[in-house]
Amino acid sequence: MKIKQISLFLENKPGHLNAICRTLAESGINIVTLSLADTQQFGIVRLIVEEWQKAKEVLEAAGYVVNVREVVAAAVADRPGGMAEILDVIGKAGVNIEYMYAFTFRHGKEAVLVFRFDNPDRAIDALKTAGRDVLDAVALFSKSK
Amino acid sequence: MSLFEYAHDLDTPVHPVSAPDYMPVEQLRALQLHRLQGLVRRVYDNVPLTRKRMDERGVRPEHIKSLKDIALLPFSMKTDLRDEYPFGLFASPMNDIVRFHCSSGTTGKPIVIGNTQNDILVWQNGCMRALAMCGVRSSDVMQVAYGYGLFTGGLGLHYGGEGLGCAVLPISGGNTDRQLMLMKDLGVTVIACTPSYFLHLIDEGMKKGINFKTDMKLKHGIFGAEPWTEEMRSKIESLTGITAHDIYGLTEISGPGVANDCQYRRGLHIFEDHFYPEIIDPETLEPLPDGEKGELVFTTLTRTGTPMLRYRTRDLSRIYTEKCPCGRTIRTFERISARSDDMLIIRGVNVFPSQIEAGLMSIDSVLPHYHIVVDKEGDLDSLEIKVEVTAETLSDDIKSLEALRARISHAVQRIINISAKITLIEPHTLPRSEGKIKRVTDLRKKA
Numbered sequence: 017m018k019i020k021q022i023s024l025f026l027e028n029k030p031g032h033l034n035a036i037c038r039t040l041a042e043s044g045i046n047i048v049t050l051s052l053a054d055t056q057q058f059g060i061v062r063l064i065v066e067e068w069q070k071a072k073e074v075l076e077a078a079g080y081v082v083n084v085r086e087v088v089a090a091a092v093a094d095r096p097g098g099m100a101e102i103l104d105v106i107g108k109a110g111v112n113i114e115y116m117y118a119f120t121f122r123h124g125k126e127a128v129l130v131f132r133f134d135n136p137d138r139a140i141d142a143l144k145t146a147g148r149d150v151l152d153a154v155a156l157f158s159k160s161k
Numbered sequence: 162m163s164l165f166e167y168a169h170d171l172d173t174p175v176h177p178v179s180a181p182d183y184m185p186v187e188q189l190r191a192l193q194l195h196r197l198q199g200l201v202r203r204v205y206d207n208v209p210l211t212r213k214r215m216d217e218r219g220v221r222p223e224h225i226k227s228l229k230d231i232a233l234l235p236f237s238m239k240t241d242l243r244d245e246y247p248f249g250l251f252a253s254p255m256n257d258i259v260r261f262h263c264s265s266g267t268t269g270k271p272i273v274i275g276n277t278q279n280d281i282l283v284w285q286n287g288c289m290r291a292l293a294m295c296g297v298r299s300s301d302v303m304q305v306a307y308g309y310g311l312f313t314g315g316l317g318l319h320y321g322g323e324g325l326g327c328a329v330l331p332i333s334g335g336n337t338d339r340q341l342m343l344m345k346d347l348g349v350t351v352i353a354c355t356p357s358y359f360l361h362l363i364d365e366g367m368k369k370g371i372n373f374k375t376d377m378k379l380k381h382g383i384f385g386a387e388p389w390t391e392e393m394r395s396k397i398e399s400l401t402g403i404t405a406h407d408i409y410g411l412t413e414i415s416g417p418g419v420a421n422d423c424q425y426r427r428g429l430h431i432f433e434d435h436f437y438p439e440i441i442d443p444e445t446l447e448p449l450p451d452g453e454k455g456e457l458v459f460t461t462l463t464r465t466g467t468p469m470l471r472y473r474t475r476d477l478s479r480i481y482t483e484k485c486p487c488g489r490t491i492r493t494f495e496r497i498s499a500r501s502d503d504m505l506i507i508r509g510v511n512v513f514p515s516q517i518e519a520g521l522m523s524i525d526s527v528l529p530h531y532h533i534v535v536d537k538e539g540d541l542d543s544l545e546i547k548v549e550v551t552a553e554t555l556s557d558d559i560k561s562l563e564a565l566r567a568r569i570s571h572a573v574q575r576i577i578n579i580s581a582k583i584t585l586i587e588p589h590t591l592p593r594s595e596g597k598i599k600r601v602t603d604l605r606k607k608a
Contacts, residue, residue, distance in 0.1 A: 115558060132557070
């Protein structure tokens with residue numbers, strides 16, 4: 017039930033993010049979503065792409081160091097309170113969120129929350145027990161099309 | 162007397178070329194004095210600058226009656242080679258010169274060294290003994306990735322390897338892909354290059370999925386031409402499984418093969434039957450007794466083209482008084498971790514780039530790609546250390562990268578006692594060197 021996320025180290029300089037996007041674009045890789053974490057000096061760009069192995073390969077060939085991490089994606093209703101319901105479940109399960117980001121699709125009324133948990137398995141169990149929609153890669157990428 | 166005479170009772174098989182390394186001390190001193198007397202006469206008769214300096218001091222060649230009398234002689238320095246450019250310090254006519262080498266000078270002009278056939282042989286002897294000390298033998302395949310040309314690294318190790326009967330691959334620097342391909346395909350067992358270039362080879366090899374421990378036959382690395390630390394040595398050895406040796410030399414004295422470390426790594430053994438060492442106080446210029454730290458000075462006892470009397474290397478070291486377990490009788494100096502020319506004064510504190518390197522290397526996950534930038538912020542000196550992140554250090558959350566930055570900062574500050582700004586930068590963005598690497602940018606000098 018986990019999704020592969022690739023992340024890259026980025027210096028805080030003009031054009032650096034674009035260079036990554038260009039590299040992926042030239043290989044025909046679509047970015048489903050992306051999140052940036054940054055400090056004054058450097059940032060980390062996290063990407064969800066369907067062909068993560070290929071993305072890793074082309075980025076490494078271009079000289080980047082690429083990290084692959086497993087994250088959990090949960091679908092929620094795209095309405096007020098949708099995210100709060102999920103966070104309730106996670107809070108009650110006693111799982112810590114290391115970071116998260118959210119995005120919506122072009123179609124439909126759902127949003128997707130992407131989580132990095134300190135204990136992903138417990139979080140997945142809790143979400144499922146609460147009847148929440150945890151997305152695997154197939155479900156996630158079929159929704160994105 | 163057989164070449165093996167001095168070495169027959171040692172456990173380790175000693176190569177015949179290493180015989181002078183084990184010469185009885187009294188015999189070595191007698192040989193050195195004999196050679197010194199010949200040298201001083203040669204220089205006095207042929208080099209006007211040195212003759213003038215000796216005359217000013219009232220010193221004549223016949224005043225050299227013991228090795229101690231070397232202290233009567235004037236020093237020579239890199240600036241002399243610059244001032245007397247190009248031929249002023251030559252002691253042999255052009256008819257006897259067979260090869261030039263140059264090294265970058267302090268100004269626009271290089272310094273020029275002329276070698277006679279004798280000098281080439283002396284130099285080769287030093288390189289052969291250095292390689293033999295590392296355990297290199299005629300069955301080895303040696304890749305010489307030092308630059309060939311005016312720089313002495315390439316040709317020096319080349320002649321040393323050929324002299325021992327190795328199969329030498331004179332690839333010179335550059336073209337990393339080809340270096341790695343031939344290293345693998347030819348079953349290279351010995352690599353000779355700068356330590357920073359070898360790190361570059363490791364880096365590029367790892368990118369291609371090469372495992373140096375299993376895919377290569379490398380056993381020995383002969384590294385020199387730039388200061389490198391014990392921590393860097395451990396890093397190289399643990400990444401590749403080779404034995405990393407330190408070779409020392411400088412163009413003004415001949416080139417690589419002036420000194421080298423043996424398997425015990427208790428400093429570098431000096432081929433002092435050719436290169437007579439002294440340690441002096443760099444301020445008072447007085448000779449210091451063995452054991453004390455100061456500037457390393459060499460006299461080229463056997464060179465004839467551009468011989469040097471008491472050449473000041475600017476390298477800081479000490480001569481050990483303890484005997485090395487390898488049994489060599491030639492003297493040993495402490496590894497050069499710092500050149501006095503490299504010293505930075507930051508906020509009044511003396512800082513050597515090698516200290517910063519030692520701090521960085523003490524962090525397990527840091528690969529040795531870094532660059533030091535010194536600048537001024539207002540009236541205050543600023544020190545920034547740029548460190549490339551690596552696959553091991555890279556994490557996907559800010560917290561751990563900030564923690565890494567703090568660990569590096571702490572490790573460096575512990576050694577140099579001043580704070581430095583640590584900047585993490587993208588991998589493979591610092592320029593890689595194929596020769597001597599430039600680790601420091603001092604922007605204060607432009608102001």
